[in-house]
Amino acid sequence: MKPPVDTGADLAGRGGALAQGAGGFSVRAMSGDDLDLVMAIEERAYPYPWSRGNFADSLAAGYDAWIFADERGWIGYAVLMWVIDEAHLLNLCVPVELQRRGLGRQLLDWLMADAAARGASSLMLEVRPSNLPAVALYRGSGFATIGVRKAYYPAGALREDALVMARSLGNG
Numbered sequence: 632m633k634p635p636v637d638t639g640a641d642l643a644g645r646g647g648a649l650a651q652g653a654g655g656f657s658v659r660a661m662s663g664d665d666l667d668l669v670m671a672i673e674e675r676a677y678p679y680p681w682s683r684g685n686f687a688d689s690l691a692a693g694y695d696a697w698i699f700a701d702e703r704g705w706i707g708y709a710v711l712m713w714v715i716d717e718a719h720l721l722n723l724c725v726p727v728e729l730q731r732r733g734l735g736r737q738l739l740d741w742l743m744a745d746a747a748a749r750g751a752s753s754l755m756l757e758v759r760p761s762n763l764p765a766v767a768l769y770r771g772s773g774f775a776t777i778g779v780r781k782a783y784y785p786a787g788a789l790r791e792d793a794l795v796m797a798r799s800l801g802n803g
């Protein structure tokens with residue numbers, strides 16, 4: 632399925648964020664209508680995926696939620712929450728079949744540029760230490776580990792810590 636890509640209208644209420652990423656992809660706000668496809672991608676990409684309710688709650692709370700697309704269809708999505716001038720990356724996902732082609736880095740670059748342009752001083756996130764691709768992506772994009780949240784994530788019968796990572800976006 633290749634849903635239509637709206638590069639303009641949905642962004643109007645989002646502070647005039649960029650409609651076109653540097654890599655030639657388009658960006659629009661996620662809506663409730665997207666959640667069937669988001670969940671299909673999410674459940675293949677994560678061993679412990681978000682529930683549909685997690686996404687619905689994020690949309691209801693007014694978090695930034697973006698769908699990225701190019702001529703192939705969807706190339707990823709992301710959810711960010713703001714706390715004052717700190718942006719928190721809650722979810723960043725590239726469909727399994729499109730991973731390892733530079734998309735994750737391009738999407739993260741866009742997210743950082745967009746948050747910086749809208750006044751964020753820093754971008755924070757939590758990640759499983761076992762998620763080696765994500766940890767490598769964030770380290771390579773200038774994130775430093777600033778803390779550990781003990782037993783933060785479910786991991787079978789046990790729990791896994793979260794690395795708390797952050798990088799400055801140059802404001803303030």
Ligand SMILES: CC(C)(COP(=O)(O)OP(=O)(O)OC[C@H]1O[C@@H](n2cnc3c(N)ncnc32)[C@H](O)[C@@H]1OP(=O)(O)O)[C@@H](O)C(=O)NCCC(=O)NCCS
Pocket residue numbers: 676677722723724725726729730731732733734735736737756757758759762763764765767768769771
């Ligand atoms: C993490 C994720 C977004 C990376 O997206 P991607 O498009 O595959 O990443 P890219 O191709 O842009 O790679 C960027 C960097 O990430 C790291 N990386 C990506 N995949 C990797 C892998 N399988 N093993 C090791 N490092 C990897 C590398 O440092 C890579 O840089 P390099 O190509 O110069 O070596 C993607 O793997 C994903 O969606 N995973 C499932 C969801 C998830 O875990 N999200 C993060 C939650 S915190």
